Amino acid sequence: MAIGDLHVGYPENRLLVEGLWSTTDQDWLIVAGDIGELVADIERAVRLLSERFAEVVWIPGNHEPWTPPDDPVQLRGEERYRHLVSLCRAAGVVTPEDPYPVWHGPGGPVLVAPLFLPYDYTFRTGTARNKEESPARAYRSGVVCSDEFLLHPDPYPSREAWCRERVAATERRLLAVDPELSTVLVNHFPLVREPTRILRHPEFAQWCGTARTADWHLRFRSRTVVHGHLHIPRTSWYDGVRFEEVSVGFPPREWRTPGHPRAVPRVVLPG
Numbered sequence: 672m673a674i675g676d677l678h679v680g681y682p683e684n685r686l687l688v689e690g691l692w693s694t695t696d697q698d699w700l701i702v703a704g705d706i707g708e709l710v711a712d713i714e715r716a717v718r719l720l721s722e723r724f725a726e727v728v729w730i731p732g733n734h735e736p737w738t739p740p741d742d743p744v745q746l747r748g749e750e751r752y753r754h755l756v757s758l759c760r761a762a763g764v765v766t767p768e769d770p771y772p773v774w775h776g777p778g779g780p781v782l783v784a785p786l787f788l789p790y791d792y793t794f795r796t797g798t799a800r801n802k803e804e805s806p807a808r809a810y811r812s813g814v815v816c817s818d819e820f821l822l823h824p825d826p827y828p829s830r831e832a833w834c835r836e837r838v839a840a841t842e843r844r845l846l847a848v849d850p851e852l853s854t855v856l857v858n859h860f861p862l863v864r865e866p867t868r869i870l871r872h873p874e875f876a877q878w879c880g881t882a883r884t885a886d887w888h889l890r891f892r893s894r895t896v897v898h899g900h901l902h903i904p905r906t907s908w909y910d911g912v913r914f915e916e917v918s919v920g921f922p923p924r925e926w927r928t929p930g931h932p933r934a935v936p937r938v939v940l941p942g
Contacts, residue, residue, distance in 0.1 A: 672700050672701065672938055672939060673703055673857070673915060673939050674700065674917050674936040675701075675703030675704055676899045676902060676918035676919050677702070677705065677706050678705060678706075678707060678734070678919065678920070679706060679707040679713075680707050680708060680709070683922040683926075687919065688719065691723065691936070692723050693724045696725060697725050697776055699724060699726040699728065699774060700720060700723075700727050700728070700936060701730075701783070701855075701897055701939065702717070702720065702728065702729045703732070703857055703858075703859055703898060703899040703917050703918075704729075704732025704733070704735065704859030704899055704900065705735065705859065705899060705900070706732075706734075706735060707734065707735070708735070708739050709744075710742060710743075710754070710755070710758070711743075711744075713755060713758070714762070717764050721762045721764050726772065727762075727763075728764070728783055729759050729764050730766075730767055730785045730787055730857055730859055731752060731787055732900060733818050733822060733860075735751075735752075735755055736748065736755075737821040738751060738822075738823055747825045748824050748825030748826065748827065748833070749824075749826060749827070750825065765783075766785065767785045769785075771783060771844075771848065773852070776940065777940060778894070779940065781894055782848060782854045783854070784854055784855065784891075786841055787841075787858075788837050788838055788841060788858050788860065788862075788880075788881065789830060789833055789834040789881070790831075790834055790860055790877070790878055790879060791830070791831035791835065792830075792831055792877045793881050793883070794876040794877050795876075796809060796873060796874045796877060805877050806819075812872070812874050814872040816875065818830070834881055838884065845887075845890075848891070854891050854892055854893050855893065855895050855939055856888065856891060856893050856896045857896075857897040858880075858884075858896075858897075858898055859898060859899050859900050860879055860880040860898060860900050861879065861880050861900070862884040862885070862887050862898070863888065863909055863914075864882065864885065866914065869903065870903075888909065888910065889910055889912070893912050894912075894913070895912070895913045895914070895939050896915070897914075897915050897939060898914065898915070898916055899916060899917055899918040901916055901918065902918045902921070902925055903916055903918070904917060904918050904920075904931065904932055906937075913942065915937050917937045
């Protein structure tokens with residue numbers, strides 16, 4: 672099963688997480704990023720979930736790498752990410768830095784690949800020709816992601832440089848996977864541009880992924896692709912591959928959307 676964008680800084684969402692339980696003693700839970708912003712909140716959530724599911728697989732969103740001024744842990748960028756990886760490992764949670772586990776339950780065997788692939792501003796706004804022009808249009812419209820102020824790419828010179836490095840390293844790992852295995856690819860940001868086409872504010876798409884992964888669902892034999900970030904939970908299909916957007920989102924505004932699944936994790940396999 673999979674769920675994402677838990678945002679446990681909201682009291683309603685903390686209660687929601689406290690109510691998540693496995694339905695059997697063999698269920699796995701994919702957590703597709705954005706548990707929260709404060710290290711203590713993230714650690715508390717992963718420890719709780721690891722006690723309730725046979726396996727928990729975590730990937731960071733864009734909120735976990737933030738460095739909020741009110742967090743006692745003031746690590747930035749890669750150092751903060753590695754710190755969170757260590758906390759998850761101590762709780763028995765699988766991270767993007769660990770060997771990819773293979774699901775042998777119903778619908779398996781399938782390799783589950785947690786990915787940490789940020790964005791590089793290649794989902795550009797309208798007819799913007801380059802990275803500089805696209806954010807400039809967003810600033811003029813007033814639609815700007817908070818990452819611009821809280822997500823530091825240290826030691827990389829930019830967020831897009833960090834993205835390039837992560838994409839290259841992850842591609843090498845996926846190319847080494849047994850070609851007989853199908854996969855479930857998990858990333859906080861969608862691997863293709865298409866899910867962002869329905870955003871109310873199209874300027875926000877540039878903070879939603881990278882064009883470098885546009886064919887990964889085909890190249891790496893995906894049975895399903897899991898992502899969050901957009902806060903528009905739904906099932907969609909691209910090139911015959913199922914994409915599951917599994918966000919919980921912000922209460923109460925987004926929870927009022929008709930048909931919003933709230934705390935119900937989405938079944939990934941058998942599907």
